[in-house]
Amino acid sequence: MESTATMAKRGLVMVITGNGKGKTTSAFGQALRAIGQGYRVCMIQFMKGRKYGEVLAAEKYLPNFTYYQFGLDSFVMRDNTAPVDIDLAKLGLEKAKEVINSGEFDMVILDEINVAVDFNLITKAEVLQLVRSKPSDVDIMLTGRYAFEELKELADMVSEVKEIKHHYAAGIKDRAGIEY
Ligand code: ATP
Ligand code: MG
Numbered sequence: 001m002e003s004t005a006t007m008a009k010r011g012l013v014m015v016i017t018g019n020g021k022g023k024t025t026s027a028f029g030q031a032l033r034a035i036g037q038g039y040r041v042c043m044i045q046f047m048k049g050r051k052y053g054e055v056l057a058a059e060k061y062l063p064n065f066t067y068y069q070f071g072l073d074s075f076v077m078r079d080n081t082a083p084v085d086i087d088l089a090k091l092g093l094e095k096a097k098e099v100i101n102s103g104e105f106d107m108v109i110l111d112e113i114n115v116a117v118d119f120n121l122i123t124k125a126e127v128l129q130l131v132r133s134k135p136s137d138v139d140i141m142l143t144g145r146y147a148f149e150e151l152k153e154l155a156d157m158v159s160e161v162k163e164i165k166h167h168y169a170a171g172i173k174d175r176a177g178i179e180y
Contacts, residue, residue, distance in 0.1 A: 009106075011138040013131055017114055017147035018160035026161070027109045027143045028054040034139070035064050039106040042066040042099045046092045046116040046144075047085070049073035050180050066105070068095055071112075078119050089121035093130070100134050107139040114144030114151070124148050 014030075016023045031041045041064060045052075048071045058065045070092030076085050092113075100108050116122050127142070131154055134140060142151065152158045173179070 009137045009139075011134065011136055011140065012157060013134075013155045014139070014141040014157040014159075015114075015147050015152060015155045016141065016143040016159050016161065017145055017152075018162050019145050020161040020163035021166055022161040023143045023145070024052070024111050025054075026159075027111050027141055028052075030141060031065060031107070031109060032062075034107045035062060038064075039139075040064050040066075040104060041107045041109065042068070042105040043109040043111055044092055044096050044099065044113075045069045045071065045111040046089055047071040047076050047112045047119075047121070052180050053177055066099075068092070068099075070095070076119060076121075081119055081121060085119075086121050089116045092116070093122050093126055097130060100130065100138055100140065103135070105138065107141070109141045110143070112144040113142050114147040116144070117148060118144075118146035124150060127151060128154065 016026050027043065031043060034041050043065070045068070049069060050073055055067055058067065070088045072084065072088070096108065096110055096113075099105055113122075113127065117124055117127055128150060131140065131142075131151070147158070167173075
C-alpha cells in the first residue's frame with residue numbers, strides 16, 4: 001500500500017458562506033496556514049476592487065501568494081449590475097479555470113464567487129463545471145454569502161458564518177484594518 005507521504009493529496013472543496021462578518025478573513029487565514037505548510041496559493045477575488053490589508057501584508061512579507069482581483073472599487077448592487085460587472089466576473093472565471101488547471105497552485109481561493117453567482121454575473125453551471133473538472137489534488141475554497149444548494153452538496157466542507165450582531169448597525173463602518 002502507498003504510504004501517506006507518497007499518496008496523492010485529495011484536494012478539498014471548501015465553502016464559507018453566511019451573512020455574518022468573517023468569510024474573506026477566514027479565506028485569507030486559510031491561505032496563510034497553507035503557505036506556512038509550503039503550499040502555493042492563488043486567490044481570485046470577484047466583485048471587489050479595494051486594496052485589502054491582507055494583500056498589502058502579503059506583498060511585503062509573504063511569498064507563494066498570488067492574487068488577482070476582478071472587480072471595481074464601487075459596490076455592485078444586486079438589481080443594478082452593469083455590463084462591466086459581468087465582463088469582470090467572466091474574466092475572473094476564466095482566470096480561475098486557468099490557475100486551477102495550471103499545476104502551479106496547490107490551493108485556489110475564489111473569494112466572493114458565491115455572490116457573483118447570486119447576482120447572475122456568472123452561472124451556477126459554470127461554477128459546478130469548474131469545481132467538478134478541477135485536478136484531484138488541488139484544494140479550492142469558494143466564499144461569499146448566498147452559496148447555492150448544489151455547490152454545498154458537492155463540497156467536502158461548508159461553514160456558515162452567521163451574524164449575531166455587527167458594528168455596522170451602530171454606525172461604525174468601513175474601517176481600514178477591520179473591513180479591508
Ligand atoms: P470580512 O472580509 O471582514 O471577513 P466577509 O467576507 O464575511 O467579511 P462580505 O459579505 O464579503 O463579508 O462583506 C464585505 C463587508 O461587509 C465586510 O467589510 C464586512 O465587515 C461587512 N459585513 C459583513 N457582514 C455584515 C453584516 N452582517 N452587516 C453589515 N456589514 C457586514
Ligand atoms: Mg467577503
